[in-house]
Amino acid sequence: MDAADFDDLSSDLVDSYLLFLRGRGPEPDTSGLSSDQRRRLREQFAIVSALADRAPALPPVESDPVAIRLGLVEPDEGFGADSPAAPRRPGSAATGLDPVRAALRQLELRFDGQVVVDHSPSWTQWRSAGLTPVAQCSALGSSVALFTTPLGPLGGEPSEVAVFLRRYPDISAVCLSSPDALDAALLTAADANASLDPVRGWLEPGVHTAADSLEVTLGRYFESRLPRWERVAALPDLIDLGDVSADAVAIATTALAAARRTRPRLQHRRAAVAAVKALDPSSIGDVVADVQAGRLSGNALVSRLSALAEAVAS
Amino acid sequence: MDDDARELDELVERWQTGYGDVRSLYESVREGMHQNARRGIQRVIARAPDEHRVSDVVYTAFVELLRGDPAAMTSPVGLAKTIAYRRGIDEGRRILRERQRISSVDPLDIATTLPDKAGILAAAEEEALHQLVARCLEFLTTDQRAVVRATVMGNQTLSDWALTAGTSHQAVSRQRSRALDALRRCVKRQRTAAGGKEASRGRG
Numbered sequence: 001m002d003a004a005d006f007d008d009l010s011s012d013l014v015d016s017y018l019l020f021l022r023g024r025g026p027e028p029d030t031s032g033l034s035s036d037q038r039r040r041l042r043e044q045f046a047i048v049s050a051l052a053d054r055a056p057a058l059p060p061v062e063s064d065p066v067a068i069r070l071g072l073v074e075p076d077e078g079f080g081a082d083s084p085a086a087p088r089r090p091g092s093a094a095t096g097l098d099p100v101r102a103a104l105r106q107l108e109l110r111f112d113g114q115v116v117v118d119h120s121p122s123w124t125q126w127r128s129a130g131l132t133p134v135a136q137c138s139a140l141g142s143s144v145a146l147f148t149t150p151l152g153p154l155g156g157e158p159s160e161v162a163v164f165l166r167r168y169p170d171i172s173a174v175c176l177s178s179p180d181a182l183d184a185a186l187l188t189a190a191d192a193n194a195s196l197d198p199v200r201g202w203l204e205p206g207v208h209t210a211a212d213s214l215e216v217t218l219g220r221y222f223e224s225r226l227p228r229w230e231r232v233a234a235l236p237d238l239i240d241l242g243d244v245s246a247d248a249v250a251i252a253t254t255a256l257a258a259a260r261r262t263r264p265r266l267q268h269r270r271a272a273v274a275a276v277k278a279l280d281p282s283s284i285g286d287v288v289a290d291v292q293a294g295r296l297s298g299n300a301l302v303s304r305l306s307a308l309a310e311a312v313a314s
Numbered sequence: 315m316d317d318d319a320r321e322l323d324e325l326v327e328r329w330q331t332g333y334g335d336v337r338s339l340y341e342s343v344r345e346g347m348h349q350n351a352r353r354g355i356q357r358v359i360a361r362a363p364d365e366h367r368v369s370d371v372v373y374t375a376f377v378e379l380l381r382g383d384p385a386a387m388t389s390p391v392g393l394a395k396t397i398a399y400r401r402g403i404d405e406g407r408r409i410l411r412e413r414q415r416i417s418s419v420d421p422l423d424i425a426t427t428l429p430d431k432a433g434i435l436a437a438a439e440e441e442a443l444h445q446l447v448a449r450c451l452e453f454l455t456t457d458q459r460a461v462v463r464a465t466v467m468g469n470q471t472l473s474d475w476a477l478t479a480g481t482s483h484q485a486v487s488r489q490r491s492r493a494l495d496a497l498r499r500c501v502k503r504q505r506t507a508a509g510g511k512e513a514s515r516g517r518g
Binding site for chain 2: 004006007008010011012014015018021022023024040043044046047048049050051052053054055056058061064065066067069070072073110182212213215216219220223224
């Protein structure tokens, strides 16, 4: 094997090794190589392992979000170190600041204002021996009521949470946090009631719930609730394309046909496919044409799409 | 042992004996923790993770590291990386469950047992190797460095990079092989030189 052949082979093996490191393939087989080539490859693999997944490069520690959250550096903007919203050093009350408020402030910053924190929600009059109301965090249709509890997040309050959620049906979930914000758990109505498992029988409320820090718990919840809008990079190109109605209808027809071909087993998915069957591709073509002509944008576009969805679902 | 590795060892020793500060410790382990958090998540979800998720994992793992007893740790650097990797796997599982809307009967796999010593030492060794490799990267040509950054440190395929660079897949593939071999030789030279220094220091 000449040097160029070995370069080609080792590059293929490095690709396989990267896939292996990322859990997408088996460890590459080097048994067909000479011992010297195997040794060289092993050394290269070690280097690849040390380098892999180091991108994207981290920002300087002064603007590293984790360092800010840990309270190791002052945040650049938003709040100063002496503000009650400044983050605290984990596991330490040295700063004397309220860690729950700091976590809520970080949550607002992280979601760029999409999550709104209301410190005087309408349900604050609700009283419970073990739970202290703190705030309501809302984004789109999800609202989380936040309470602190001296016993820690899973100290036996799920039944009280169930009562609360029945009393306030607009609240989607309740978050229970320790006063230092290091342990928090989020309970939906399903988590707050006993459940029946075919194997284990009746399970206590909260059995599925794992505790984490308040900021991580709330962050995870809203991360999974908020939609991820793909940026439409080529919208100006679309506007300059001329008449695309026919193409839009053709693409919608193909996409709808693909959706109609699926044979889901679950009832609600079968209902969704049936709804899709009622959707007329030309109505999607009309939406595209209106967007292109500038007649439809923002909330009006969302309303139009909602109306389309509601029409086929009814 | 080279200067960077010595500095890191001294810092860890200061922290273990209660004289170090948390920020310096975080600065020395953050890169490795982010790497392993990404790798752990990716191992489960089989695609590049969202960086917010990576930050969550690193934050949780670092707080967990601080809760441990520094004096009892085999290698805080290795342990930090190992915890980040495990929590990354937990996060990956959580993402899968969220995606599949599965309400699992078992609580999430938040392992409480400490990882094994060999794993921690291997992670620490990898971090020490990375310090050497990071220095060696500077000796590569600009093109070699770019292909390594894109296809090894990042998630680009060789074909993507070939398109970006306006060259053939084979040319890029060979360029990367030569770059990795150059790194391998450079690391070897650095280790030999460091070994020589250690020996002369020992004689002195």
